[in-house]
Amino acid sequence: MKGISLIIVMIVGSMLIYGTLEMPKWGDPNAPAAIHVSPRYIEKTWEETETPNAVTSVVADYRGYDTLGETTVIFTAGISCILLLRKKREKAGGE
């Protein structure tokens, strides 16, 4: 098992490193990620949402549905822990 795992890890790691050869440089202000979608979030955050913090306006306004999903994930995890770990009540007449 350890031998096969080592081979799989080497293959996956080398594929990932092969992929990084053409990536934009670290911190490049002309990278596609910095030009395409995000300038509007920074430039219009005060006009459209009256919030100076751009991360807050994205999390709560532009992509607020993802935050609803995130809250649901926490709720699911909490109720799952109750579902898994709840002990039977010893006394009779419990709910």
Add this chain to the structure above:
Amino acid sequence: MWDFIVSKYNYWIYIILMMIGFYGMMAKNNFMKKVIGMNIFQTALILYFISTAAKRNATLPIVEYHHGHGPGIVHAVDFINPLPHVLMLTAIVVGVSTLGVALAIVILIYKRYHTLEEDEILGSKGK
């Protein structure tokens, strides 16, 4: 050549971290080590995303404002990219939740088999 390494070494460090976590998840026998490997893998993935947000000579994405009126003209090149930070807020929460559910399942396994080593459990299941 040095230019190439300096501009890409962050990605390589995160990939090595991811592979350490991935190896731990697959190859180790103890269930707690598998769970810790899972956490390392997810954390390295989050670090990789955050590194795509950086910009040279840029500051935090909080625009200055004076009471009453806004900041005037804002150039996006002065502020770092907020979108990966937003995505990773959600990913951190998802990672923590998965960790919680995995640990609850490990508790259930321990209560039943009284050991956390995978080979001992698979050996004793024949009983």
Add this chain to the structure above:
Amino acid sequence: MEKIISNSPALIVVIPLISAFLTLGIGVLKKKFCYPFAVIALSLSVFSSVVTLNTIIKTGTIHYHLGGWDPPWGIEYVVDYLNGLILVAIAIIGLMIVIFSKETVKMELPERIPFFYTIFLLEVTGLLGIVVTGDMFNLYVFLEIASLAGYALIAIGEDGAPLASFRYVIMGTIGACFYLLGVGYLYIMTGSLNMADLTQILPNFYHSKVIMVAFVFFVVGVAIKMALFPLHTWLPDAYTRAPSAVSALLAPLMTKVGVYVMIRILFTVFRPEFPIKMLHATDIMAWFGTFAILFGGIMALSQTDFKRMLCYIIVAEIGYMVGGIGMANALAIKGAIFHIINDMFMAACLFLVAGIVMHETGGHDISDFTGIFRKMPFTAAIFMVGALAVIGVPPTCGFFSKWYLLLGGIEAKHWGFVMALLLCTLMNVALFFRVIDKGLYVHALEHKLEHASEPKELQFHEAPLSMLIPGFIIAIAIFLIGIFNQAILKNIIELAIPSGL
């Protein structure tokens, strides 16, 4: 009414979500009200999904902008012909299984009823959310909701369940993290997360190494989630040891949603010429599909546990669908998409029968099926419909999707896939006749001994009505889908085939 129709894509997901929160509150106060509340919530969701499908047939693809922000700056829901049909199927099966779950949950998990229904509704929310979204990161969030709920639901089962669920946790997290890695590699080269936007931007980058690595990670991550052949090892243990209602919910739905995600990524985000002509990925997928079919069929023949046999049949069915995608012509993709719908209903029918038998006899071994045709004739009838559908006998729906897959395989001249399909049909016949043989045992026994009165354990003792009615509805649906298959294919599925094939 106008507002309901215009907001129906969002209502499909939001109604079970809010009901999950409310079920917890209601259930802690009064346990009896959880079950009716969950049934009402899922019926409203079925209603919204039917309204959405109706709107799509009349007016075409729906683009719903959440929060009013235009994509790609906001999240959007894109419901086209492919989505709409799968949404209706998921909602209907969720409703049927929640009606079915009342008796089995009372028998297997008596003290955890409110929490069970909460997590059940959250699981259906997650599955619906994966299918309806048009944004890559939103898909990841809902994938994790569905996965977390699934891990918890499986771990509360019978004896080896936490161990099976832990293996599913590890493999499922690897799959979801590979998907997120793929999204990250795509984001760093394009800057966008919206599926429609990526379809526009990506053709400039088809020769880039980053995009190719991203594609490989997408395919491997989704393959783990949908249990394609070498990565299927979590499936048999997890679905066998789970409680009956949980395996009846997860087995039809979770893996088929994975097939839907793969069709979306392969043909909508990356245009069809990328995986077919430039990477030849579909050739590799066709061979993996063929091996999955053979592996699933052979392993199913050697099982003595009924639910484990069904799990290996599911592995083979995923092989049909992935092989159909791998053939890469319009006939095979038509068969694969139709097979998604059919397999949801067939697997729901068979796992429902397994749940009924477990409720009556306490086990899910094949020997527990002894005398079922005399003891529980209605259950046996539902089982026969499911078995005929898996084997592929007309007029059940299974025949038509296999027919199109065969035609697609012959047109692509992939004889390995065609041979595997025909062999697996023969193996399915052998499998189900083994179970039917046990079920008819009492008739052979009766002819041998000539007793006036029947022995006690072979008397008529049918399952409760709340478990039979969903079974009948699903069996009737299997026949209706088969009889009306041309209507469904022409009006919906042929318009869902990605252009360029």
